[in-house]
Amino acid sequence: MMLFNELVLASHNAGKLKELQAMLGDAVRVRSIGEFSDIEPEETGLSFIENAILKARNAARISGLPALADDSGLAVDHLGGAPGIYSARYAGGQGDAANNAKLLDALKDVPDAERGAQFVCALALLRHPDDPLPILCEGLWHGRILHSAQGEHGFGYDPLFWVPERDCSSAELAPKDKNQLSHRARAMAQLKQRLGIA
């Protein structure tokens, strides 16, 4: 059941914000954490869900609003699930291009059959900073890591993520298609059900 009509999105990532906003639609008024603070909390958790909770809790505290956070990343089979929760910091916080270059290098000479990977998205919604029972949802998206970048849409690792069900990279998908298939879409579908806005 929906108990509020406004929430703050606890993300500083423009690509994510766009996707989350599009998926939430008009059911709830969305504010951005950037309106309240430019300081990004340290992601000290050891799992996606812990980091999502700590980002949402921080945003709820700063804004006084219910807060939704997304912690996400790419888990590559051949790398034992790395970069995982460290996906944004994989190349030392130098941004998407450096992360992608490092990933291609780590998988140099690895054959297609061993390039399986999944995008992971954990969502946490806290109604207030001390909410003892956050709403938690997770989504996975299975694919494979390409040998070079393809496509211009999306953000992050999208140009390197091959989507088998569509025979293209996730950066070649139209945004509305990515928003129906992705790890984030799957987690968001659960969240909307839990909120009664599905």
Ligand SMILES: O=c1nc[nH]c2c1ncn2[C@H]1C[C@H](O)[C@@H](COP(=O)(O)OP(=O)(O)OP(=O)(O)O)O1
């Ligand atoms: O759909 C996606 N398509 C491509 N790449 C993606 C996707 N979803 C997550 N990713 C990558 C981007 C970043 O390297 C990491 C998220 O890191 P993560 O800490 O959750 O986000 P962030 O630091 O960019 O923004 P914030 O923490 O403020 O929400 O995974």
Ligand SMILES: [Mg+2]
């Ligand atoms: Mg982050």
